[in-house]
Amino acid sequence: MxxxxxxxxxxxxxxxxxxxxxxxxxxxxxxxxxxxxxxxxxxxxxxxxxxxxxxxxxxxxxxxxxxxxxxxxxxxxxxxxxxxxxxxxxxxxxxxxxxxxxxxxxxxSNSVLVKQLLDSSKNKEEKQVFVHVQKEHFELIVVKNQQLILFNSFQYKTPEDFIYYILFTCEQLQLNPETILVQILGNCSEDDAYFKIAFQYIRNCSLLDVSNKTSILDVTPTALRNHFILYHS
CATH class of the missing domain: 3.30.420.250 (Protein of unknown function DUF3822, N-terminal domain)
Structure with a gap:
């Protein structure tokens, strides 16, 4: 593709x-x-x-x-x-x-995003947080074994805005940043200030693992995370 x-x-x-x-x-x-x-x-x-x-x-x-x-x-x-x-x-x-x-x-676009994340949560009883990063806003999705717990979208300008909304949502849902799994996809890499600040405040924070699909789609992990919605539409 x-x-x-x-x-x-x-x-x-x-x-x-x-x-x-x-x-x-x-x-x-x-x-x-x-x-x-x-x-x-x-x-x-x-x-x-x-x-x-x-x-x-x-x-x-x-x-x-x-x-x-x-x-x-x-x-x-x-x-x-x-x-x-x-x-x-x-x-x-x-x-x-x-x-x-x-x-x-x-x-x-959010129909595609949420469906794919629900599909991937099958048989996973722990709550998972997904952060889909775009240029001026990001989507935050919380799922548990194919159940949608929360979907919201936030506009941000700084890394501080970014982490504030994530931590605030975790607090409202009583999710512990020390234990909850947060996976980031979209327009973000480990070198970005947004990923670094999330990694600083959230113990289990990582880029979404897409290794099981990269060979099928013949695409790099970075490209697949960046265009996650497009590749799954």
Whole structure:
């Protein structure tokens, strides 16, 4: 699998940047049997199937994110975990891509992330903390034997912000930093200040071990951790 990162500027029109990307990379204009679009944002909430009603999607988000009446809401079914991820997709991006491809599927990035971490927690009775690091925010997920204990997303600017949110979450869940296992993935390496400060305050802190999948996907561990969601979508 080949991956490519193309930075977009926040203060420029998204559709214009997408158009330029398709011009610069003709491979995107080819015909494909299947196209999957991953919407990477934290405008989402996980809801158990027993409490889920597709007629009231906006209601699930109004307490933890800013939503508007004009927003479009959808959801991903997290199979087989009897859970749904309600989120706000980037409608302008979808509309642009509809002009490029006859059809495509899309989902929220956190649906992929949480499902993979739940899969990996099978038969592990101890609680595990996963930290998925991105440029300006990170996701914190706590699981126990295929049960989602907590999902949250935090914006950060400094290593001190980073470790504060992790330790605060551990405190709220009564997880001991001396014993809890914390695994880090995403845009992070052992040389990063963010990993170093986490390693300083958390005894069992490490990068996520992906050695069992690197040979299958023919990718380096660093690349697999960095593009974990993309490789598992």
């Amino acid at each position: 080949t991956t490519m990162s193309i930075p977009f500027e926040k203060n420029k029109v998204m559709e214009e940047q997408l158009w330029r990307t398709f011009v610069d990379y003709p491979i995107l204009t080819k015909s494909y049997d299947e196209v999957m679009v991953i919407h990477d944002n934290n405008l989402n909430a996980f809801v158990p199937t027993s409490l889920f009603d597709a007629n009231f999607l906006a209601s699930y988000l109004q307490y933890n994110t800013k939503v508007f009446e004009t927003d479009f809401f959808t959801h991903d079914v997290i199979f087989p975990y009897e859970m749904n991820n309600i989120y706000v997709p980037f409608v302008n991006i979808n509309n642009f891509l509809l002009d490029q491809y006859e059809t495509f599927e899309y989902q929220n």
